[in-house]
Amino acid sequence: MADRPLMVGLTGSIGMGKSETAKMFARLGVPVYDADAAVARLYDIGGAAVPEIEKAFPGTTRDARVDRAALRQRVVNDPAALKTLDSVVHPLVGAERNGFLESAIAQGADIVVMDVPLLYETGGHARMDAVVVVSAPAHIQRERVLARPGMSPELLDSILARQMPDEEKRAKAHYVVVTDMGLDHAFEQVKMIVAELRARRNKQTP
Numbered sequence: 001m002a003d004r005p006l007m008v009g010l011t012g013s014i015g016m017g018k019s020e021t022a023k024m025f026a027r028l029g030v031p032v033y034d035a036d037a038a039v040a041r042l043y044d045i046g047g048a049a050v051p052e053i054e055k056a057f058p059g060t061t062r063d064a065r066v067d068r069a070a071l072r073q074r075v076v077n078d079p080a081a082l083k084t085l086d087s088v089v090h091p092l093v094g095a096e097r098n099g100f101l102e103s104a105i106a107q108g109a110d111i112v113v114m115d116v117p118l119l120y121e122t123g124g125h126a127r128m129d130a131v132v133v134v135s136a137p138a139h140i141q142r143e144r145v146l147a148r149p150g151m152s153p154e155l156l157d158s159i160l161a162r163q164m165p166d167e168e169k170r171a172k173a174h175y176v177v178v179t180d181m182g183l184d185h186a187f188e189q190v191k192m193i194v195a196e197l198r199a200r201r202n203k204q205t206p
Contacts, residue, residue, distance in 0.1 A: 004105060005031075005104055005105065005109045005110050005111050005112045005201075006110065006111045006112070006129045006130065006197055006200070006201050007112060007114060007127065007128050007129045007130075008030075008111055008112065008113045008114065008128060008129065008130050008131070008132060008197065009113075009114050009116060009119045009124060009125055009128035009130070009131040009132065010022055010025070010032075010113050010114065010115045010116070010119075010131075010132050010134070011115075011116055011117060011118070011119035011120060011125075011131065011132070011133055011134070011169065012117075012133050012134030012135060012166075012169065013135075013141065013160065013163050013164075013165075013166050013169070014117075014141070014145055014156070014159050014160070014163070015136070015140075015141040015142070015144040015145035016134045016135055016136050016141060016166070016179060017134050017136060017144075017177075017179030017186065018115065018117070018134040019115075020179070020183065020186070021132075021134045021177050021179065021186060021190060022034065022113065022115045024186065024187050024190040025113045025190060025194065027187075028190065028191065028194050030109070030111050030112065030113050030194060031100070031103075031104045031107070031109050031112045031113070032112075032113045032115055033097055033100045033101075033112065033113065033114045033115060034115045035093060035097075035114070035115060035116045035117065036115075036117065038093050038096045038097070039089065039093060041096070042089065042092050042093070042096070043065060043066035043068065044065050044066075045063075045064045045065050046064075047065070047066070048092050049066065049088060049089055049092050050064065050065060050066055052088045052092075053066050053071065053085070053088060053089075056084055056085070056088055057071060057074050057075075057081070057084075057085075060074055071085070097114070100112075110198060110201055111194065111197050111198065111201065113132075114128065117163075118163070119131065120164045120168075120169060120172060121162070121163065121164055125172070130174040130175065130197060131172065131173050131174050131175070132173065132174070132175045132176070132177060132193060133166075133169045133170055133172075133173035133175070133176050133177070134176075134177050134179060135166055135169070135170055135176055135177070135178055135179070136178060136179045136180040137180055138166070140180045141166075142156065175189075175193045175196075177189045177190060177193070
């Protein structure tokens, strides 16, 4: 175990507070890989995904970056198109993830957090040593998400339909961080999790 850090998956449904929780791990010195940010870089100017997506879905790039709205319209409700998109994006994300891990190992990290929204849905949890699920009551979740610009109840329901239910995620998780009682309360939970994980790794280290 000494040759690699503990791999900790961080996940949670939309509006649960996962991004803020990821920042808390980073505050404690834990390197965090943000899958959404990786995709954003790949889709932006100079991103490796831009020419590949234009080749697969002509007309979905503009000004040298992926037009996410146009791409969404092209693949929504089309399983074959989604599969094609995944075949383009997943290897590129994997390469970014491997680079992150190599850097973390070189820096001597004992824990790394992989912030992946669809961790369970894509089977990524199987590669993790532990999984942290971020959660809040359903009414808090809806309130948070519907306050976002451009969000509607219909769009939220569509997003939730593609995600594993929160109750199921909580049941599968090694740890749950609840975020409806303030940032300080959530940070205390994260500190306890990191302490437990470090103690666990130290016991496993020869």
